[in-house]
Amino acid sequence: MSxxxxxxxxxxxxxxGNVDAxxxxxxxxxxxxxxxxxxxxxxxxxxxxxxxxxVHQPTKGQININGKPIEINNPREAIDVGIAxxxxxxxxxxxxxxxRNFWLGRELTKKxxxxxxxDFEKCDSILMSEMDKIGIKLRDPSQxxxxxxxxxxxxxxxxxxxxxxxxxxxLDEPTSALGVYQTSNVLKTIERVREKGVxxxxxSHNVSHALAVGDKFTVLSRGETLxxxxxxxxxxxxxxxxxxxxxELSELKK
Amino acid sequence: xxxxIKNNSNLRSNFRTVMLRPDLGAIxxxxxxxxxxxxxxxxxxxxxxxGSMNWGxxxxxxxxxxxxxxxxMIAGEFDLSVGSMIGFAGIVIAVxxxxxGWPVWLSIISAFAISMAIGALIGYITISTNLxxxxxxxxFLYILRGLTIFIAIISTKKTIIGGxxxxxxxxxxxxxxxGEIFTGVFQWLxxxxxxxxxxxxxxxxxxVVSGIPMMMVWALGLIVFAHFLLTKTxxxxxxxxxxxxxxxAKHIGVPVNRVKILxxxxxxxxxxxxxxxxxxxFGSASADRGVLKEFEAIISVVIGGALLTGGYGSVIxxxxxxxxxxxxxxxxxxxxxxxxxxxxxxxxxxxLAVILNTHVRKLITGAK
Numbered sequence: 001m002s003x004x005x006x007x008x009x010x011x012x013x014x015x016x017g018n019v020d021a022x023x024x025x026x027x028x029x030x031x032x033x034x035x036x037x038x039x040x041x042x043x044x045x046x047x048x049x050x051x052x053x054x055v056h057q058p059t060k061g062q063i064n065i066n067g068k069p070i071e072i073n074n075p076r077e078a079i080d081v082g083i084a085x086x087x088x089x090x091x092x093x094x095x096x097x098x099x100r101n102f103w104l105g106r107e108l109t110k111k112x113x114x115x116x117x118x119d120f121e122k123c124d125s126i127l128m129s130e131m132d133k134i135g136i137k138l139r140d141p142s143q144x145x146x147x148x149x150x151x152x153x154x155x156x157x158x159x160x161x162x163x164x165x166x167x168x169x170x171l172d173e174p175t176s177a178l179g180v181y182q183t184s185n186v187l188k189t190i191e192r193v194r195e196k197g198v199x200x201x202x203x204s205h206n207v208s209h210a211l212a213v214g215d216k217f218t219v220l221s222r223g224e225t226l227x228x229x230x231x232x233x234x235x236x237x238x239x240x241x242x243x244x245x246x247x248e249l250s251e252l253k254k
Numbered sequence: 255x256x257x258x259i260k261n262n263s264n265l266r267s268n269f270r271t272v273m274l275r276p277d278l279g280a281i282x283x284x285x286x287x288x289x290x291x292x293x294x295x296x297x298x299x300x301x302x303x304x305g306s307m308n309w310g311x312x313x314x315x316x317x318x319x320x321x322x323x324x325x326x327m328i329a330g331e332f333d334l335s336v337g338s339m340i341g342f343a344g345i346v347i348a349v350x351x352x353x354x355g356w357p358v359w360l361s362i363i364s365a366f367a368i369s370m371a372i373g374a375l376i377g378y379i380t381i382s383t384n385l386x387x388x389x390x391x392x393x394f395l396y397i398l399r400g401l402t403i404f405i406a407i408i409s410t411k412k413t414i415i416g417g418x419x420x421x422x423x424x425x426x427x428x429x430x431x432x433g434e435i436f437t438g439v440f441q442w443l444x445x446x447x448x449x450x451x452x453x454x455x456x457x458x459x460x461x462v463v464s465g466i467p468m469m470m471v472w473a474l475g476l477i478v479f480a481h482f483l484l485t486k487t488x489x490x491x492x493x494x495x496x497x498x499x500x501x502x503a504k505h506i507g508v509p510v511n512r513v514k515i516l517x518x519x520x521x522x523x524x525x526x527x528x529x530x531x532x533x534x535x536f537g538s539a540s541a542d543r544g545v546l547k548e549f550e551a552i553i554s555v556v557i558g559g560a561l562l563t564g565g566y567g568s569v570i571x572x573x574x575x576x577x578x579x580x581x582x583x584x585x586x587x588x589x590x591x592x593x594x595x596x597x598x599x600x601x602x603x604x605x606l607a608v609i610l611n612t613h614v615r616k617l618i619t620g621a622k
Contacts, residue, residue, distance in 0.1 A: 076507060087505065093498035094619045095565040100491050105506040107488035117486045146619030 004067030006031045006199050007052075007083075007168055012061035014047055021047040022058070023223040029168060034190060034200040036210035039220035040243050045203050048220065049170050052201070053085040054078035082167030086157045086174065094146035098138060099127045101145050102160050134159045134189055151182025155189045162193055169193060170201045175209045187213050207239045219243060276559035277571030279610050283557065283603075284574050284581075291585040300588040303449055304462045313580025314473035315528065317573050319547055320554035321476040322524030324572035325484060327555050329517040330497030330564030331387040335376060336525045336551055338398035340544025343369045343529035345402045348415035348539035351422070358418070359427035366526050372398070373522025377515035387518075395548070399541075406541040419537030431472075431527070432534025434465030469531045473573075476524065481569040493517065497564025553600060554579055557607045561615055578603070 005028040014022040022044050029035050039045045050056045051063075054072040062069055065081055072078050078085070092101045103123050110119040124141040131138050136152055145153060154174045161169055171190070175183045190213050194200050204210050210217060217234060219226040219242045226242055275281075291300060299305045319336055326333055343365045351361040376394050380387040406413050422428040443449045444461030452458050484490040495503035496513045504510050528547075533539045557575030560567025579600075586596050 075505060079507065085505070087502075093495055093502055093565065095498045095561075095615075096491075096494050100494065104491060104495055104503065105508050107491055109488055116488075118488050118491065144618045 004064070005029060006066065008062075008064040008067075009048075009052070010062045010064070012048065012051060012063075013059045014044075014051060014056060015059045021223055022051075024061075025220065025223070025225050027218050027225065027228065029199045029201060031167070031199050032194055032197045033215045034194050034202055034213050035216045035218065036202045036204060036214035037218055037220060038204060038207065038210055038239060038243055040205060042222075043220040044223040045205075045220055046172070047223075049085065049172055049201070049203055052078070052168075052170055053083055082165060083170065084161035084164070084166035084168070085170040086154065086161055086172065088173045088176065092145045092153055092157055095144060097142040097144055098131070098148070098156060099124050099141035102127050102130075102156065102163075106164060130159055130163055131156070134192065135185075149182055151178050151185045154178070154186050158186075158189050158193060162196065162198060166198060168199045168201065170203070172203050173205075174202070175204065175206060183209060205243065207236055207243065211236060211239070276566060276568040276614070277574060278559065279607060280558045280571045280574035280578065283578050287578050287581050287585075291581065291588070295585055295589045298588040300585060305588065307463050307467075309581050309584035311467060311469055312584050313577045314467075314470045316550060316554055316576035316579045317473040318469070318476060318524055318528045318531075319551040320558070320572045320576040321473075321480045321569060322521035323548075323551035324555045324558065324560060324567060324569050325480055325493060326517040326521045327552070327560050327562070328484065328497050328564060328567045329493045329514050330500060331377075331380060331514055331517065332391060332552065333373075333376065333518060333521045334388065334391040334548045335372075335394035335398055336521060337544035337547035337549075338395045338402065339369055339372070339522055339525040340529045340532075340547055341539075341541055342372075342398045342402045343526040344533045344539035344543050345406050345415065345541055347530060347533050348418055349405060349409050352415055352417045353409050355421075358422045358425040362427050362431070362530055365530065366523065369522045369526040369529075370519045373519040374515055376522075377518030380518070381511045381514060391548075403541045406539075413541040414538055415540075416538035418533055418539065422534060422537075428534050429468070431468055431530040433468050435468070435471060437465035440465050467535075469535075472527055472531065476527070477569060477573045484569055489513070494565055497566075499565070550579065553604050556611065557603060559607075559611060559614070561611055562608070563615075566615070566618070575607075 007029040008026075009028075010026050012022055012025045013020070025044065025048055027035065027037070037045055037048065047056065051058050052072075054075045054077050057071070057073065063072060064070070070081065072081070072083070075085075093104070096104075099120070103118075108119045108123050108126075109116045110122075111117075127141050128138060134155055136148075136155060145156070148156065154171075158169065158171070158174075174186050174190075178186065187209065190200055190202065194213075200213075202210060202214065211231075215231050216228055217231070217239060218228040219239065221243070295301075300309070319340075323333065323336065346365040346368060347358075347361045350356045350364060351358045356364075372394070376387070376391055379385075380390045383390070403413060406415060409415075422432070440449065440461045440463055444451045450462050452460055452462060484493060492503070492508045492510075492513045495506075495508050496510045500510045525544075525547075529539075529544070532543065554575035555567065555572045556562065557578060558568060558571030558573070560572065582599060583593075583596050586593055586599075
């Protein structure tokens with residue numbers, strides 16, 4: 001009995017009116033693996049992750065989870081099957097405190113007489129220990145997200161997704177707006193999450209960031225998969241060339 | 255040595271926390287306003303029991319509408335129809351009770367139901383068209399005012415409908431909006447000579463202040479309710495999130511549309527509370543009542559430290575903003591300053607508050 005991949009997407013097509021954004025994309029994602037999805041702007045990366053996270057539905061193609069075909073009709077259903085997406089700029093709300101952000105939508109509550117209140121004490125203490133685990137030193141849980149650096153915000157968003165039971169974590173360009181130091185922190189976080197057995201889908205157009213953490217690399221170009229390679233089978237030059245030159249993986253391997 | 259540094263940074267962090275309180279400006283403002291009038295108007299009777307009741311009631315009126323506007327603004331929306339809603343709800347009560355002969359309690363409940371349904375409609379249109387609520391509610395500012403005058407004219411050929419006092423006499427619900435509480439306490443205090451009594455006229459022997467008006471009770475009740483809802487419950491967390499970044503909140507699964515529509519309903523509720531207390535107090539409804547109230551509510555909220563862009567603010571701040579409003583308006587009257595200067599003051603205050611808030615926002619979000 002072979003172990004089926006955690007999530008498989010086969011021959012995914014997506015058209016918006018006359019525009020074919022995706023023309024047959026296939027990847028398979030395994031637990032504890034960081035799968036990098038590379039491609040230039042307009043290659044179809046964001047359409048593809050929106051299909052994975054339930055924002056769009058494919059025009060054609062099949063999605064399997066644990067070997068069973070499913071349909072993901074909206075973001076809620078994606079979350080229910082363990083798919084969490086951390087968007088580049090839509091991750092957190094800067095004016096709200098770290099604690100309020102972390103628990104947003106899943107607030108812990110307690111009953112006080114006839115009313116249900118947020119249990120701030122519990123929320124804050126769990127938050128502080130979670131932040132400690134991922135190496136963010138918070139002054140206090142009520143400081144606003146806006147006071148954290150871009151890298152720390154990404155890290156908080158990732159920690160939140162994993163804490164709430166994400167099995168597949170989709171990261172949309174988590175490092176594209178960050179400096180070198182912050183990028184390395186986010187990459188470390190990805191590593192830590194992967195070790196916990198979470199499947200990470202890392203979307204980027206930065207090849208060196210992808211090579212630093214990736215186990216597998218899939219290159220998208222003009223809505224099609226150019227091929228998938230494992231870490232060690234491919235180097236920086238080749239990936240870079242594929243992204244820009246649109247060459248088939250098989251051609252490059254010769 | 256390192257302890258020193260730590261203490262120092264703790265101190266700075268505490269200072270920062272205080273600086274970032276949304277209602278700090280309003281707290282300072284209230285202190286300054288009271289200090290000023292205490293120095294200037296001490297001898298005018300402004301701070302006697304009777305005088306305090308005067309600006310207390312005016313402040314309460316501002317508070318009632320500011321609380322609704324506050325939660326709505328934090329949820330990221332505006333309602334410019336508040337003033338028209340006040341006029342509309344008042345006329346609904348007067349027409350149904352005086353002209354149609356409904357019992358007053360039924361008129362009041364109907365006014366609440368209709369206003370809140372219109373609030374929901376404004377919210378629904380805003381959400382479903384994706385238009386700024388500024389424009390949608392501006393449309394309702396005109397629609398409701400026009401309807402109010404139309405209803406008053408076709409049913410009575412007048413824009414002022416009186417006679418509510420007579421029909422409300424034995425009503426069970428009307429006193430909840432127009433009555434007073436603790437009247438016994440005030441009577442007793444007067445008998446003890448602690449508070450003054452009227453010396454002449456029909457009220458001779460009665461205390462100058464006969465009780466706490468329900469208007470004040472409503473104001474206090476709404477502050478407590480809204481502050482609690484906003485800061486202590488999960489729904490409050492959703493209000494912040496809906497105004498802070500609606501898209502991000504939706505992605506996380508917050509029912510942003512429901513939150514926003516409910517806040518429009520709550521604003522309409524507050525406007526109707528205001529309208530009802532006025533109708534019961536004056537015994538009449540006027541089709542032009544509530545003009546400019548929407549802006550007074552919004553100004554109170556902004557003075558209270560809320561950001562016009564949503565996601566940040568405080569109910570306590572908005573209430574204090576309303577108190578500044580009430581104290582200054584009545585205070586200028588006490589010291590005999592030309593009342594038109596009140597508007598000049600307001601404009602200046604609004605400008606200062608917005609500049610301060612923008613600065614605070616930069617501090618919180620770390621934006622340059």
